Amino acid sequence: MARYHIETYGCTSNRGESREIERRLRDAGHYRVDGPDEADVAILNTCTVVEKTERNMLRRAEELSEETADLFITGCMALAQGEEFRAADVDGQVLHWDEVPEAVTNGECPTTTPDAEPILDGVVGILPIARGCMSDCSYCITKQATGKIDSPPIEENVEKARALIHAGAKEIRITGQDTGVYGWDEGERKLHRLLSEICAIEGDFRVRVGMANPKGVHGIREELAAVFAENEELYDFLHAPVQSGSNDVLGDMRRQHQVDEYVEVVETFDDALDYWTLSTDFIVGFPTETDRDHAQSMALLRETRPEKINVTRFSKRPGTDAAEMKGLGGTVKKERSKEMSEVKREIVREAYADMVGEVREDCLVVEEGTADSVKCRDSAYRQVIVQNASEYGIEPGDFVDLEVAAHETMYAFGEPV
Template identity: 35%
Template sequence: MAKIWVESYGCSASFADAEMISGLIVNGGHTLASSSKDSDLNLIVTCSVKDATANKMVNRIKRLKSKPLVVAGCLAKAEPKSVQKFSPNASLMGPNSIGKTLQIIDHTLSGRKKIELEDSDITKTGLPKVRLNPIVGIVEIASGCMSDCTFCQTKLARGDLQSYRLGDIVRQVEHEVNDGCKEIWLTSTDNGCYGLDIGTTLPELVNKVSEIPKEFMIRVGMMNPMYMPKIKNDLVESFENDKVFKFLHVPVQSGSNDILHEMKRGHTAETFRDVVKRFKDRFGRFTISTDIIVGFPGETEQDFADTVQLIKDTKPDVVNLSRYSQRPGTKAAEMVQLDVAKIKDRSKELFNLINQITLQNNQQWVGWSGEVLFDEQTDDMVRGRNFAYKPVFVDDMVQVGDKAKVKITRATNHGLYGLIAS
């Protein structure tokens, strides 16, 4: 039996994959190494969403290939030739092939490279796992998506939508909660289209999970705006449940409808505005997270100005800002690219605006008192989340998994800081 080192990068779905891979490893009789230095085999779950991320993956692959290596995840599926260029002897495993983890490890340990990139997993519910965080249960509800965005390599890696059965997901959540999880993340490539292939919807799933008679909180993961008009009314109703964090991650990507058309996003800037207004009008304090790509091919000064205005108007709490980068195999990679210096300048302008808005949003919480669920230990503080999934930091003696009433005393761009209320 071998010591296996597992490390993962990217979205919550990638981390969920890493947890299940680790569970299969342990169930298969192997042990998890405490570091790559202490391992007999290294396994990396990769992400390929951006150039900077892919470059980081390549650097990690180069460092880990001194021992038998398995490269899993999106980069392995979307760019197998690139992986093999930097590590010719590495075995490859796709995001929907993790059921073959033990076979791949056994082959690799015996010096035989094995490549498993086909979609062989019908569902990922019910697999054993070793959690990265003992109180957070990451539950995948589907694989792939229904979109065809011109900039996105994730579709190449994870394929078309394959929703998992509602009952299987509910049973998985029950298992997580019974195993001590206080926070459940419902995650997939795109939660917004969950169930459209099997006759159900995301709001129906959220309602069923909320009915589980245990004390826990639900974080509903990323959903693209294009499917929101179909489900938003029902989704607002499902968010009425106190178990659901008042938080949405809805990546708009651009404020220009012309650019959104070129991206093949399937929605308009108005779609995003409507979603933000609908949820903030209903719940008041509500956290909106979004993604923006600056410098997409063909982006004019007016297109960029439209994006700036959208951010000013909607004031999202979290903006994941990215400079456009060509990803191999995507349609946008074949388009005429913008000048790098221009992209950099636009990114800097938007970055400064985002920081300003984030700080203003967070400062509105100063003086608030309420319950916080502490879910992560940072270097010198414990971080929690309030009902709106706002990060709350305290330096009092609390443990991960605790709940406590906190009074917010100050705010920064990065979160809220407070004291345990007596």
């Protein structure tokens, strides 16, 4: 779990994005501290109204980079003028605000506490299906807080999902440290069975499956892919964090899976689904990662081409075995992160560019955006923004057919048809 410090400058939109960043961080078990000197990570949400503001943002970024271990820079100046921070040699990662929570987690699992209960946030219902995990990753502090997997019965989780839907949820987000090992403590991995029963609940809704480590998914990949193919309620979206393309590094990370198991999961879903989104995570600069190891990660990224990629520079967590390893220099981690992030943007940009001109049916309007826009998700959980939403009379909870008219790197723009 990370201690974070966040600073927000500029308009109401930036403040709203910072609130969402904090909400996701709290959901993952991280907590806010009063200043950067007490924090593991600092988050700077920037503004770029005038030249003086830009100078202030650069100066503050430089200060924060010296006061904390990791700095994440987002907001208007970061996205419009990210090169300014690089030119100033600021030791920080420039990210879209939506990428910040995943980056802060440092590749760790989300933290679901023993007393976690479902919550309804707008039209989104968050359903923790289990607590703990079966992994023992050398870099992760979450395990110290959660312990081994503890899976409530399928019937109990189905009833919680039904209650969320009856309360107005249109999107159910299945969460846990590792959803892929749900049921392992009872001798049977049964995520696929749980999903089938949730999809059978009466109502019009969608289900997104949260992070599932490749090892847990691998043993049920055929059954799981079949459930996705059979149920339109399921977003065709899988988050399987591989973390490295090197089996040597995966061994040092104690990740349990090997690269070929991850690839087999991807190939199985490719065979079962015509249109789906692969999401994965990479940790760059792990203490034992060599140039060759990094090259293998780059090759795996290009081979599997996930449409959502979280790139995190390794950061030591107190009390973990990896914290005792001799680390790589900050420059090495920065260069490797930059190289991977550039390929990431290329892959994601291409995925959204390919959507232009297509009609995506039954997109769910999930939440309001900025300046009279709404954020929608298509069947593969790709984000489509509709501007001037009030003119179309659409709002969160609606299902709409959208023609994709344009795109940015991380999302598309659509118009109702």
